[in-house]
Amino acid sequence: MPAIHHNGALEAALKATSSAVERILTPILHKPSGLEARVVEAMHYAVFSGGKRLRPFLVLASSELFDVDRKRALRVAAAIECVHCYSLVHDDLPAMDDDDLRRGKPTVHIKYDEATAILAGDALLTLAFEILSAPETHDDPNVRLELVSALAKASGYQGMVGGQMIDLMAADYELDQAAVCRLQQMKTGALISFSVEAGAIMGHASTSARASLQGYARDLGLAFQVADDLLDAEGSIEATGKAVGKDAAAGKATLVSIMGLERAKQQANMLTDQAIDHLSGFDDRASLLRAVAHFAINRHT
Template identity: 65%
Template sequence: AECVHIYSLVHDDLPAMDDDDIRHGLPSTHREYDEATAILAGDALLTLAFDILADPETHERARVRVELVRRLAHAAGAHGMVGGQMIDLASEGRELDIGGITRLQQLKTGALISFCCEAGAVLGRASAEADHALHAYAHDMGLAYQIADDLLDAESDAQTLGKTVGKDAAAGKATFVSIMGVDRARGQARMLADQAIQHLDLFDERADLLRQAAHFVITRRN
């Protein structure tokens, strides 16, 4: 999933997409090298992700590996991250309501977060109940993460965040913050993080890292 995530950032920074020169406080890939290198680097990372999942060292059962490949392909493709990115590009200068923003972010960032949470259930051959609980957790945490990200974009600075800020507003894109306002958005993020944690009740202390992650996404500063 990390390979897919970084590939998406490399391609997202390209001039044809968000046209951003800074990523993690450093020149983005196409600025450090060139656009062709950035495109190929992203392609290589995407294919590497599936190479890793298909490796027998990932899991001894081929059926488990195939399920991981299927889920990641769905999360990364037209019905997930890529579809969300296309909607995001098409939404510039258009007014989206809260439902539209939620749907966009569920595809653009939420689908990959869901895969990360569900992959453990697939590897451990967990029950349907556990798989569903992790999916519900990922859904709420993913939205909390995006609202917190919108808040950082509106309130932070480029040096602290390590990337350009205020680009959504400049491009005329609707965000959770632009629709709900800062205070309501911050409250909604906290509520979603708390709700995400409640979905983990059946795991007892085994899910403590996921509980900590839910808190982290709404308190991070970069």
């Protein structure tokens, strides 16, 4: 990938990543002829309804640091996108966030039905591990095992699922800033961290290189979530493609509600600077990761 110096070029690179990941997933999500075709159709709808593909992009950008084969990196990128899309399908369900709109389109349970949406999410999650465990993803079985283990931890009760549980309970508790940061690090940050570390796992990176990427991912994940909270507070349904103002309506504590708009914006910028500082030991090949940190807090969707 070329060095990226401004948002227009970065967005073009994100689109290229999206197309490449979709080329990987298209044959995998080929609709069968049996009655199970309905769930595959719903999976396809969830994955191919747009989105930034930020997590796959982070996999490819981190893989480039360690000269990982692009085809292998793309398979890992496709796996993480399956997990991310599964989480959105389930988050949108009436029992969770109860959203009718995602990326400007009807959510999966509205387009199909709740039962099909649950099954589609389940199937996308399991498909991710099928992709990671396949020999085409990496010829070293220990690397495949580490990828499977790391993604399982990031997406389970120690990561995304645990964070979502805390988020569902947040309206009933007075969470302070530290508790909200922990919630966000689990709910949003864990998958972002896996995406950044995946390249290091595949590239047999040194302990120090992995520590630098972990620091970058931690600060990026928090900055990304602060930006999400700001969009919920200030954005419009037309710009974001989903309902806004839901956190305030539900009485949920967020960094925006705790800190106020201006301090939250300052915090997002500070976290972005910290994330970029973690990359000081890498050369120009880390320009993608530096650029995406700025993109994360300047986006409008």
